[in-house]
Amino acid sequence: MRGPIRRSPPGVWQAAVAAVLGAAAVLLIVLALLPWQPLAALDTDVASTLHTAALESPGLTRANRVLTDWVWDPWAFRLLVAVVVVWLLWRGERALGWWLAGTVLVGSGLQQGLKAALARERPQWREPVDSAHYAAMPSGHAMTAALVCVVLLWLWRERGLSAGGAWWRSAAVVACVSVVGVAFTRVWLGVHWLTDTLVGVLLGTALGLASAAAWAALHAGESRRETARPLGR
Numbered sequence: 001m002r003g004p005i006r007r008s009p010p011g012v013w014q015a016a017v018a019a020v021l022g023a024a025a026v027l028l029i030v031l032a033l034l035p036w037q038p039l040a041a042l043d044t045d046v047a048s049t050l051h052t053a054a055l056e057s058p059g060l061t062r063a064n065r066v067l068t069d070w071v072w073d074p075w076a077f078r079l080l081v082a083v084v085v086v087w088l089l090w091r092g093e094r095a096l097g098w099w100l101a102g103t104v105l106v107g108s109g110l111q112q113g114l115k116a117a118l119a120r121e122r123p124q125w126r127e128p129v130d131s132a133h134y135a136a137m138p139s140g141h142a143m144t145a146a147l148v149c150v151v152l153l154w155l156w157r158e159r160g161l162s163a164g165g166a167w168w169r170s171a172a173v174v175a176c177v178s179v180v181g182v183a184f185t186r187v188w189l190g191v192h193w194l195t196d197t198l199v200g201v202l203l204g205t206a207l208g209l210a211s212a213a214a215w216a217a218l219h220a221g222e223s224r225r226e227t228a229r230p231l232g233r
Helices: 012-033 037-056 058-071 074-090 094-118 140-158 166-188 194-228
Strands: none
Touching: 012 037, 012 194, 037 058, 037 166, 037 194, 058 166, 074 094, 074 140, 094 140, 094 194, 140 166, 140 194, 166 194
16 A cells, blocks of 8 residues: 655745755856856857847837836836735735745845945946946846746735636746846846846845745744644643
């Protein structure tokens, strides 16, 4: 006879994927800052090619500036999270609401801390098409987009909505397009190297999954304590 099927503890797969993505981000940071010549050449080639295209296509460049400054701006993503947090608090789900807000705040702090610590210079152009502040790595736009998209998709599932449903699949597609689009616009506008955006996406995704894993582990522990509590107490 077969024994009982053992299920992995809640949050294990999210934690494992977060660890892999975090390690990949660290490796990419090290290679970019050494610099490792093949990666440096890729950064330079991609940046030069897209900057030339941006100068030759002013209409498309203006569209990318609108996207990066308004649609996919980090504050637009944070505002979306703020709306969701208010909704959760209104529903009485205070723990989940503050957890979501705290995750995004940690992401912002980590992003700025790494920028200051790594101090990577942004691309420099004779004819810039846009400008940006602070250091280059990681891309704050890309990291914020990835983090917010991951935690909101996780929240959708946490609320019991099916991951196989048409609405969830549509939301996942919008999230993926947004993250890729954010990364593309930052390189197109010449304010980031390709590796800046890749590190941002990896770190944002890793942090979002780590947050989901921690939430699942904490609540699994609470459920076990509730189950083990003697009746009448």
